[in-house]
Amino acid sequence: MPISSKEALKRIGERLQADSSLYIPSPLTQPRRACVALILRWHSKRPDLIPQATSAAYPPKTIQEFFELPWVKEDDQGHAELLFMQRATRSGDRWSGHVAYIGGKNEAGETDLDTVTREVQEESGLDLASDAFLQLGRLDDREVISTYNKQLMMILIPFVFLQVVPCTPPMDLEKDEVASVAWIPLDFFLSPIPNERVCYAEESLTPRVLQGWRRKLLRPLLGGVSFPAIDLPIDKHPDMTISLGGDNTSSHRRFRLWGLTLAMTRDLIQLTGQADLPFVALVAGTPRYSRQDIGMWIKCIALVSLWTRSSSSLSKSQQQAQWEKAYYGSLRPGLVMAMVARVVVLAMGVSWLRRRFH
Structure with a gap:
């Protein structure tokens, strides 16, 4: 039976504050x-408790102190929520309209914490450095590898923060970057x-x-790939969605969660310690290929790559990250091997036909 979102939030916070995450330094x-x-935030359903928000433990410095606040401790009707954003629609932007977590790239001389604080304030107006938020910790760093040439594109650092005030500070969305944001109940991922x-x-x-004729030639040969995804329930919780309006209004659009954002969400939910959650199993599903031989080659190359550098000392989340890195790093070699195999089979077929009819 799934645990409550309150218990899930508590376990996530305690695990993050107790454990150290994997840190990956950037190469020169x-x-x-x-x-x-x-x-994360606790969405209270007990407005009568909110006047008691200020207490001796405010602002809370630990997850334990947070759960001693009256509007959290005595509220059994509320629920925990997680904030997502939908990127603004921009021509030529590969990630246009995608669902993500708020953040962005670093600037010269910044620490990771400096970067996430600046980016969140610029894009949403929320000040993570204020007493309204508590940094719980960070998930494992991730290497973002180009599937085209296997080169490192960047290191991705996921921070986890908890809103420790009952009312979310006013948000001021950056219209050029953010179309809308939505608070999704944690229960959605636990059920x-x-x-x-x-x-x-x-x-x-x-x-x-x-581009051009080469793209038109290869498209039917290579086909496509489909990644596991989930449509978040913003239609069920319209009061938890904030939109800008105008051309970027997203309340009528789907919030489709997939890719790196889906993987980071899985890492967060796994901190609850709940085994065999359907959400986690769904994320672990492999992509579907319209050309099945390509999927076979990619998986085989990834298994060989993982076997040559696997380590039993890694945590479960680190093993997952290692597998994902090996798998998506094998995309281009898998495509090449599939094309070579097709050429070989075609050549063998042509040779056989020549011998058969001559």
């Missing part, structure tokens, strides 16, 4: 780092995901650098 050849904020919300995000396997 690629100093780019990007930081995002996973922001079975409704079938109508389980879907796939489709991408072409044809390299983006190829």
Whole structure:
């Protein structure tokens, strides 16, 4: 039976404050780092307790002190929520309209904490350095690898913050970056995901650098890939969605969670210690390929790559990250091997036909 979102929030906070996450330093050849904020809050259903928000433990410095606040401790009707944003629609932007966590790339001389604090304030107006928020910790750093040439693009650092005041400070969304934001109940990730919300995000396997006739030639040969995805329930909780209006209004659009944001959400939910959650199992699903031989080659190459550098000393989350790195790093070699195998089979077929009819 799933635990309550209050218990889940407490376990997440205690685990983050007790454990140290994996830190990956940036190599000199690629100093780019990007930081995002996973922001949690307790949505109280007891307004009568809010006047007692200020107490001797305010502002709380630990997750234990937070749960001693009256509007949290005595409220059994509320629920925990997680903040997502939908990127603004921009021509030529690959991530246009995607669901993500608020954040961005670092600037010269910044620490990771400096970066996430600045980016969140610029894009949402929330001041993570204020007494309204408590930094719980950070998830494991992630290497973002180009599937085209296997080069390191950046290190991604996910911070986790908790809103420790009953009312969220006013938000001022940056219209050029953010179309809307939504608070999603943590219960959604702790319960079975409704079938109508389980879907796939489709991408072409044809390299983006190829254009014109070469792209048209390769597209039917390579086909596409579909990644596990989930449509977040913003239609069920319209009061938890903040939109800008105008062309970027997103309240009528779906909040489709997939890719790195989905993986980071899984890492957060796994901190609850709940085994066999349907959400976690869904995220662990492998992509679907319209050309099955390509998927086979990618998986085989990834398994070989993982076998040569696997380590039993890694945590479960680190093993997952290592597998994902090996898998998506094998995308280009898998495509090449699939094309080579097709050429070999075609050549063998042509040779056989020549011998058969001559």
